[in-house]
Amino acid sequence: MSAEREPPPRTPPRRSRRQELWPPPLRAGRGERASRAELRAGRQERATRTELRALRLRSPRQELADSTAHGEVYLRRLRRAQLQLSLLALVAFGAVFGVMPVALYLLPQLHGAHLLGVPVAVWILIVPMPPVFIAIGWLYARRADALDAAFRELVEK
Amino acid sequence: MIALAAIGAVTLGTLGLGAWGVRFVRTTSDLLVASRAVTAWWNAAAISGEYLSAASFLGIAGLELQLGASALWQSLGFTAGYLALLLFVAAPLRRFGSYTIPDFVEARLNRSWIRPLASAIVILISGFYLVPQLKAAGLALQVVTAAPYWVGVAAVAAIVTINVAIGGMRGITYVQAVQFWIKVFAISVPACVLLIHFGGLPGRAALFGDQLPRAPHTLVVRLPAATRAQFPQTATIEIGGRDLTVAGGTVRTLPARVPIVIGRGTVVPVAEGTTPQTGATWSRAVGGTSESSPVLVYSLLIATFLGTMGLPHILVRFYTNPDGHAARHTTVRVLSLLGLFYTFPAVYGALGRVLTPQLYLTGQADSVVLELPRAAWPGTVGTLLGALTAAGAFAAFLSTSSGLLVSLAGTISHDVWPRLRRERQAGMSVRRLRFRVAAIVAMVAPALLALVARSIDIAILVGWAFAIAASTFCPMFLLGIWWTGLSARGAAAGMVAGATIATASIFTGLTLGGGQATIIGALLAQPALVSVPIAFVVMVGVSLRDRESVRGSDAMLALHAPEGLGLRLAEDDLDVPAEVAPRRM
Amino acid sequence: MEVILGVLVGWATAASAIAALRLIRPPRVISSEQRAMQEALHAATATLPHLRQGLSAESAARTVGHLRTLTQALAVALVDRERVLAFAGDGFEHHADAEWLELAGRATRDDRLQVESRIACSHPGCPIASAVLAPLVVRGERVGTLLALFAGAWRLTPEETRTVGDVASLVSAELALAELEAQSERLARAELQALRAQISPHFVYNALAAIAGYIHSSPEEARELLTEFAEFTRYAFRGRSPYVTLADELNYVEKYLRLERARFGDRLEVRLQVAPEVLNAVLPMLSLQPLVENAVRHGVERRGRGRVEIIGRDIDADVELQVYDDGVGMDNDRAAEILSGRGSGVGLTNVQARLQAAFGPAYGLEIDSTPGRGTTVTMTLPKFRAGVRAA
Structure with a gap:
């Protein structure tokens, strides 16, 4: 950005209010004519400000709020991480749960063996899965919250 | 009589609680808005309460009695559905803020024309789900008071409609939460008491051994209609005072309304359509009969696992969570509450096989939860326990059908009606009137269908609702939430394909009649295994080919960005006031 | 057959176990x-x-x-x-x-x-x-x-x-x-002036006067009230999103009412009855508070005592908020004037305009009032409207 350029006349539409507020150059308000030195200072100041505004970093949070491409980079990372986590949890219970019917179908021995007078297959059907669901659900929720927290930290730093 | 009183108490109680529950009156001095937010446990109980329908309370035990242990896959699937909801949908959906499925579809895909399609599917699913609730009601009242089937259907349809139209208990979290605990109480106490009474499971030979179910004592059965019955073994029964000996394997038509006496220890004949099973096959989790073939089991698991997230009355409840974090933790609690509840129905199916085998003959397996306590423990205790299960069953279909009718009426009055009238806006009072009319209209068709669908098992009817939800809204949610590339046309095509295939195969299966022996027959009975992948493929394929530029990044932000990011109120946005200390220029 | 099955089951169990382990112990991602x-x-x-x-x-x-x-x-x-x-x-x-x-x-x-x-x-x-x-x-x-x-x-x-x-x-x-x-800074101050216009000067004056009254009798109370007042203004001045959740707005109304109670004490009776299901509804910022302020001003101030009720109902996909006072009331012409924007009540007119801009003409305010009998202002909002988000 060149130092001589005037500040852009219009701010892009979705900037935050604070930035729209960036003032047009202020003149001394003491009711007197501005001296030449002051004018020069004003010009210099304007130039510096333009320069500095280019320097001024927009936080990822703002980028997110304005849904820019930059914000999208952050968000995509979060989305991927969350999806990976979900798939991980899906595998954690789904692999075992998924082969259960086949295993019970092809292993009639499980029906022959009895525990407390009830076939092992029936025990397998009733007992272990609900606690597994709850445990996986709880672990997942904990990790998902951690991902959200990490994202929050990343964005707000 | 006691049972009727219990049902009355539950009904009036919920209505009364609804009226009372609104009045949480406080003055400002002790008022803190934050403290009024619904806690995760309450909300989880409310979600579970609305979810546990007649299918869970009566249907699973009935299906278990009829098919065997393979019916328990259904309860696992019903629970696992919330895990799928938790992993993929709960938090993003809450963050998005949408209140109904059509809201979500329209806002996510950014096209208004897709809304009527989503509404139509909502109506289809709610309708399918409402029918078994009403069927259960008819059955329950029949068992309790010996009133004709249609009386129960009509009575519950009327109660629910009036309740919803007047605006009684619907939507109130605390009422639904209490309903949940009523249901848990009503199903767990009789089960535990009976198990203790018998010192474990009686008659294990018929449950797990090589025995067929036999009459535990002399049974007197009156059939509601003439029934063709199969005699698995040679047996002698007394019909209207005359002894009749039938050879094993033959089928006889037994007359209606004549007392049929089955002597103690006689193998009970089975209504045609039900397969007589020995204990060993009955307790097979998979593959005992053609009704529990692996294909059918997998198809059912897919339907329940993926269908839960697409049920129209579930999303509404998630609105009550304050944020995505709360939505997740609420869902984990739902998982544990459901896990608790689903421990118990299995007990009724097993005890019923031993103690009420006449249900195999009458074909009313679904009423096992209601009839078992009285049959198992004749006398006051049995009557009391029976009254308890009847009350629980009533709580089950009151809460679920109210929730469904609210979604149904809301969709009709909000989406369908204005479109028919071609008008854009209507005031509050008009909208409210419409909602009431819609509630009444929406109840008519399911009630009529319930009269027709009398012979179909509750659990199977509900399985269809899940199949349609799994093949329409599930892919739409999963892709819509996690894939930016989903286009409106793709979503529409996928939902249409899924709904068409699922509905068409269900009706084909119905007209062809219960041939589930082949793989095709099984898939016609429970099409999710085929229709869900097709819906996914169509959605992805059409979206990929779609010319319309899809960029769901705005929606993605709303779906996935955690709360408290300062996208909402952050301290440093307050940079206008006093911290700007006066400084010299 | 058994071998294949064994492999399948073993593989599935291993996959589950590994996934479960990874769920329990997150991997380090950053070097x-x-x-x-x-x-x-x-x-x-x-x-x-x-x-x-x-x-x-x-x-x-x-x-x-x-x-x-x-x-x-x-x-x-x-x-x-x-x-x-x-x-x-x-x-x-x-x-x-x-x-x-x-x-x-x-x-x-x-x-x-x-x-x-x-x-x-x-x-x-x-x-x-x-x-x-x-x-x-x-x-x-x-x-x-x-x-x-x-x-x-x-x-x-x-x-x-x-x-x-x-x-x-x-x-x-x-x-x-x-x-x-x-x-x-000077420019920021100018903006402050503009924002200040959003809060009724009438209220600011009264609140500060009430706080001043406490300074001698109970300084601790006065300090607390001042904090309330600061938080109150901070909410009003917060920039960015014009929408908030009902819970936030109610918190703000609560602060406002606490300040008013500093003036009226027990002569102002307030009842709040809000269904918890609607707390997450989103509405334009500062749209409920003017209703309550109106109720206090017309219902309580003139008679020196009175009752204000705030009721929130969950009506299917809509939320209904009612603010009731048992004050002087008004006739229908005046109510119509206010809602159509011709009246002098800037607050309500402004709220009505903002509600309809956000949610369309089907939503907004209704005034039900009888002279001498009190006034009920009813606000209806949808629970969800795409693009309207408390962000």
């Missing part, structure tokens, strides 16, 4: 190098907001710690022309501030980094052996010095000095920015 860089970067950016306030003892105290992390020095001090503003580093208590000031005074030129090696300290165990002095220059004028202290004179590396120099330029740039920002 130590990345982390070090992130930390450095974070330390650098963390200084920004404080230095933005200008170079003062307070801002210096908040930044020196970060500057020390950045420079990896034993200790770091920020010094202006007269005094040591802040110092970071432990175990150097035996050096007085004056010594650092003297050290900083050795810097001769405005634009150069200066290295002082061979600092002899007689204190046993004091590791300091060299110092790097970097000028802080704003618009060509030296405003202070960044002083970084290192051990062993010979171990001072070019990387270290260069880092100190870079850090000093960072600080300088921020200070320059601070100066500019100070100039925008």
